[in-house]
Amino acid sequence: MAVTVTNKKAVRKPEKKRKLTWAVLKSQQQLIWMSVPLTLYIILFAYVPVWGWTMAFQNYKPARSFSQQDWVGFKQFKFLFTDDDFMRVLRNTLGMSIINLVLGFVTAIVLALLLNEIRKVIWKRTVQTISYLPHFLSWVIVTGIVATSLASDGIVNDILMKLHLIKEPILWLSEGKYFWGIVGASHVWKEVGWNTIIYLAAMASIDPALYEAAEMDGASRYRKMLHVTLPGIKSTIVILLIMSIGHILDAGFEVQYLLGNGLVVDWAETIDIFVLKYGIAQGNYSLATAGGIFKTVVSVALLLVANWTAKRLGEERLL
Numbered sequence: 001m002a003v004t005v006t007n008k009k010a011v012r013k014p015e016k017k018r019k020l021t022w023a024v025l026k027s028q029q030q031l032i033w034m035s036v037p038l039t040l041y042i043i044l045f046a047y048v049p050v051w052g053w054t055m056a057f058q059n060y061k062p063a064r065s066f067s068q069q070d071w072v073g074f075k076q077f078k079f080l081f082t083d084d085d086f087m088r089v090l091r092n093t094l095g096m097s098i099i100n101l102v103l104g105f106v107t108a109i110v111l112a113l114l115l116n117e118i119r120k121v122i123w124k125r126t127v128q129t130i131s132y133l134p135h136f137l138s139w140v141i142v143t144g145i146v147a148t149s150l151a152s153d154g155i156v157n158d159i160l161m162k163l164h165l166i167k168e169p170i171l172w173l174s175e176g177k178y179f180w181g182i183v184g185a186s187h188v189w190k191e192v193g194w195n196t197i198i199y200l201a202a203m204a205s206i207d208p209a210l211y212e213a214a215e216m217d218g219a220s221r222y223r224k225m226l227h228v229t230l231p232g233i234k235s236t237i238v239i240l241l242i243m244s245i246g247h248i249l250d251a252g253f254e255v256q257y258l259l260g261n262g263l264v265v266d267w268a269e270t271i272d273i274f275v276l277k278y279g280i281a282q283g284n285y286s287l288a289t290a291g292g293i294f295k296t297v298v299s300v301a302l303l304l305v306a307n308w309t310a311k312r313l314g315e316e317r318l319l
Contacts, residue, residue, distance in 0.1 A: 056290040062283075076290035086291070089274045092180075092267060096251040099184040101244050107192045109237070112199035113225050128200075131193025139190075139254035146186050147173060147259065173259060176267035183255055198240070199233055206232035235316035242310060242318045246303030249295045271295050 025032065056077070059070040080086045111131065118124040134142065149155050150172040157169040172178050206229065214224045253272040260268030269277075271291055279288030303318075310317045 053289060053293055055286050056293050058286055060286045060289075062285070072286075076286050077294070079287065080290055080294060086274065088266060089269050089271055093249055093251045093270045096180050096183050096256070096270065097248045099180055100187045100251065101248065103184045103188050104191065104195060105237075105241065105244070107188050108195035109199060109233075111192055112196040112203065112233075113229060115196060115200060116203045116229065117221060117225070128193065128196075131196070133193070134190045135194035137190065139258060142186060142190050143255055143258040146182065150182065173261065174263045176264045179259070179264045179267040182259065183252070186255055186259075187252075198236060202233040202236040203229055238310055238315045239318055242303065242306045245306040246299050248302055249299050 054066075057071060057073060059072050059075075061069065115124055115127060118127070151157075152169040152171060156172070157166070160166045161169070170178075172182060210228045210232070211224055214228050219227065249271060251270045251272075253270065253276075256268045256270050257273055257276075260273075271294075275288040275291045278284040278291070307317045307319045
């Protein structure tokens, strides 16, 4: 703000706002043209489908036109919140999401810290490459490996029996109490290497002088990780945490669908599988749409709350 002094009093003059003129648009036309495909993609696949949300407030019948549909208000949502199956599905989704969130964050940060301490570049790149590779495998392949490893004659039971930790093979995929842990471990094995990339990039931007100062003060490698590296990537951790909280109801679909069976269905079914079951298998499109709307609204609300909390705590925020 421009300030002038008249009669010993500060008088503020309002600044002129920058106007968006054709000259400005013309100077940035390359950027504008580059954004057109992405804008069209978002409109086509993110906003146009929102029209389908109207099915959640109807007793939707595919053979009828829009004007012939029966409007039922919030009947589908009332059924969701009073249905025991949906409450079980919501429990499973939250349980597996929290496990994936905690394990994913902790393992990725720990692995990134350990990789950052490797001095020989060839060993560092080797470990990075090995840890990245599972990310490029589809869940069909990953669940096949997991199912084979956890079979009664699989490698996991063989190792545990040879170590005398168990006396007989455990049917891991036939007992619901193990399912959430199996899903969490599968996510960690597949994604931990890929998730370290952004943390390693953040660590590379830390000023080396901070490490030199800490070393001169007698700090060990552990102390440097704790007091230099972690604070240096704190803003990155907060941003990624906010984004992950916004996806708290995205527990997954492929791994639960492929590893699940009739014996563990009470522990394996998520909201995505619930929507598929009612929308495709049973043809109840209205109920399936209501479940999808609930998931979207809660995810957006959690994202805003997490962003507001980070702002109140003085941390980096997404919005």
